[in-house]
Amino acid sequence: MVTIKEIASAVGVSSATVSRVLNYDPTLSISTRKRQAIIETAEALNYATPRNRNRAAAQAVGSGLKIALVHFLDPAQELADPYYVGVRLGIESRCQALNSDVVKVFLTGNTPEATILEGASGVVAVGHYYGDELEWLRRHSRHLVFADYAPAGDMEDTVLSDVSQAMIRLLEAVHAMGYRRIGFIGWIDAFYGPDNIHSERRCHTYIDWMTKTGLFDPELCLVDPMTPDSGYRLAKAMLSKPNPPKILITCNDNMALGAYRAINEMGLRIPDDVAVASFNDIPVAQFLGPPLSTVKIPAELIGETAVDLLVERLSGREVAKKVVFGTEIIWRASTPAPTGAANPAEHMVPASSASEVPG
Known part of the structure; x- marks a missing residue:
């Protein structure tokens, strides 16, 4: 060489x-x-540069592999959430580039045959898994990588974005603009159940930050099990309160879509009566009226990296790796600064580079 x-x-x-x-x-x-x-x-x-040598090595290892893509949503649910479509497309495009075959498995309803996982070179699991489903994945996978999720422990490779840090940056930015009545709507993390309904990372971070700044009001934090109309119902309930928020942060863009509908039905205007900000930056976010301010999460890159981690494992790496990607706040017209406060563009947070943390 x-x-x-x-x-x-x-x-x-x-x-x-x-x-x-x-x-x-x-x-x-x-x-x-x-x-x-x-x-x-x-x-x-x-x-050949080290980068090109690594790509060539990955191509050699990945060619002919059979990779099982296990999804926690069924096809209809995934289609309704463009973020997870992006994660899957990232996995599929990386597998195609490596000449690897992909077998899709949906862990909804009845548990699939374990032979599907056992016959694969490795498994990329998309989404959140708990209890029996998590143990089933661990028991039947030769090599297992989680995309958009990091289960407790350090057994498997994981790749995700730091939505907790993104929430802190978002709250700091809107606080600097002058907002004090800051509302949040989200969902209950199924793993923790009814005894800890605020455990989801964005929600937990919101409560912690708002409490430390002396702004937390339980009336401005609503969550429920995720359903297609969660954003609509929760936004309508919160904005019907006697002292509603001046800005509403939703857990993802799908919930923001529901919030827009509720706001319009109530005869309110965005952002004059209530501003809105969210997470994911799905394609439709920029075309809403007004366009939605949102935290951009690199969905396709998360999927691509999950496949790369799996190839590394198959190449002999033994230590678990955790890859955490940065995020970027995309400011649009749904969140302008109040009169006399700073312009939102001045608080633009650039995407940080990915970090790799041993598992």
């Missing part, structure tokens, strides 16, 4: 210069002739 040192010796430059040229460092000051000589020498010697 050709090294950077060998290329540097052939051209008569330092190894650092070769590395910066091959990695397209725009800050490097070097003549066009030298740059061309480095690139031509690297090509002549068939040099």
